[in-house]
Amino acid sequence: MSEHKSDISGWLVRRATWHLWVVLGAVLAAPVVRTARVTSDGGMDNAIVVRAARVWLAGGSPYDDSHFLYLPSAVLAAAPQALVPRGVLDVLVPVAVTGCLVGGWVCALRLHGVPLRSRFAALGLIGLAVGFAPFAHLVLLGNWTATAVLALPLGLLLAGRGRWVAAGAVIGAALALKPLLAPVGLLFVFARRWRGLAVLVGVPVVASASAALLLPDPVGFFTRTLPFLVRGGDGFVRMYEASPVAVLPRVGVPEVAAAGVALVAAGVGVGCAYRRWRGGGAGAGRPAETAAMLMLSAFLVSRPSYDHYLLVVVPVLVAGVPGEGAAVARGAWFWLAMVPQVPGVSWPYLEAVQRRAFLDAVTLCALAATVAVRCVRFGGVFSPPPPLPVPSSRGAAPSTPSGAPPLNPAGGSAPCPPASPTRHPTRSAKGLDSGASGTGGVGE
Template sequence: MNTGKTAVSGWLSRPAGRHVWWVLAVVLAAGVVRVGLKVPDGGMDNAIVVRAAKAWLAGRSPYADRHFLYLPGAVLAAVPQALLPASVARFLVPAGVTAGLVAGWACALRIHGVAWRSRFAAYGLLALALGFAPFGHLVQLGNWTVASAALLPCALLLVCRERWVAAGLVVGAAVAVKPLLAPVVLLFVFARRRRALGAAVGVPAGVSVAAALVLPDPAGFFTRTLPFLLRGDDSFVRLYEASPSAVLGRLGVPQAGATLVAGCAAAAGVWCAWRRWG
């Protein structure tokens, strides 16, 4: 049995043939073209951010749309796409998302010491592109989650190489675009890496403050978006996407009790993470 595993491992670690890379390139390019032809508006999530950027360019508050659930820095990050012609953006956006996912895959490989040119790298990415639904969904929606998908393995690779401050900067950049990786700052807390923690917190804070200074409604994230995220009382947010306190509230639990339960659940999650770190 061990001999068989060794043989398979050895076969996967060998460099992939040129024809495999050509097939992979064709598959990835076909996915980009398909999305560009099928989804001319750039997808749901992407369109929300672009509309916010266009609203800012027109002098309006991006937070007038209660469904814009991003930090102020995301508004400025979306400006280049808002200025692009739709005929260009509809292909350039899925191409950029695909490139981000490929970069994340490459970093994940290096975390485990797998060569970029190996058969495992090529066939693994091919399997993701053809058979992993979230991969296709991110490309189709132009979802900004791709920033987290690309930068999380990059940050972990930097941590593995003891470059903690650089990892903090990478996590901070991802949070500034979309705060999906905010819980990752616990890694720096547990590791007692104060400079890395400062970088992870300082980058999104600095970007948000700088962006807020040029927005017509700088407090919109706190007065409109944050309450919406906590309540989730909108048909736009499905029940499984709402916060725990919002879900419990819909089930008839008093708001104070729902908030307490949600807080206890969050504290339990942090405790479990601490135990796992230990």
């Protein structure tokens, strides 16, 4: 990205002044202080995990609490919090959650090649903290979704550099804490990075199996938590779920029909993600949009599915706005989908917090549709055909129109490297494989 451009993108990537950093610090500190003042154990959702750890340390089963929806490895991860004084925990947890959100934004910027000291780096994070309600909600709740917000862009950044095994380790570690990024495993399948996929699966399996041996109820996750999720949770959980499976029955749609609609939408989303990956393309748009489509497809059908889950995909898409390849976040429909998440707007008949799920469902469905259209268009369904070759006046080989790249004998209009009798073909460098040739990548 060049800061010498005369348009808005050039202005955004220029170095930010200290005033912006002061504003950013104040904006990030405000929800941390508020959370420390009005909550206990770092927030309502974090308190559930801490209570489970305290029960385990006392000799009980953490799965006695039906709202504890985590793998056994999360119990051990939360155990240190159970030993920390409550007053200290009230401050440490919102600071840690905010740190994960900032870290995820930094990794997303690095993924798209945006300078970390740029105006956009500061303004983008200010916009997320001030103008995107799930940001403050996540800090207030202390939910462990924050680990996924950090892990997804970090994993994509590593994958973009050809380090798929390291990417699998990062995603796998996040799964061990909260199994939210499981759909990203399909990205490894699309790219045929089997070693990375094995690490992604192996890390949470080994961690959870080892932790389960220390619990009085080793199979409690399968005998209690999974049935609870299959039944759709309880009345308290359903009031805040944003997936069509939970929202449509609240407006009179039969549960079977709602589940069918959600399953079809999720299946179409996975197909769109595969088409986006097969479509190739340079830059970070390919992995970012593919991963975002996979996650949104899962959110359409998963139980539970909350508003702060959107923070997993939105920063990854927004961080690429200064780049020319960020077609999703530069489109009007993306920002229209964000309108229900603007804080402070009182929507008629939706003022009650229990009805906020309808607003979240609108954003989720609109964002999924926006990303899906982008994936399909990039995959070639609506893409314009390449220009036809123009015959040369001398009867020689066809030439391309002025300004078009030379034709590649292998097909398409990609530039063809000059032939050299003294050089032999070399294997490509490590990185994202094309996904269209049907062969696996080189490096892990």
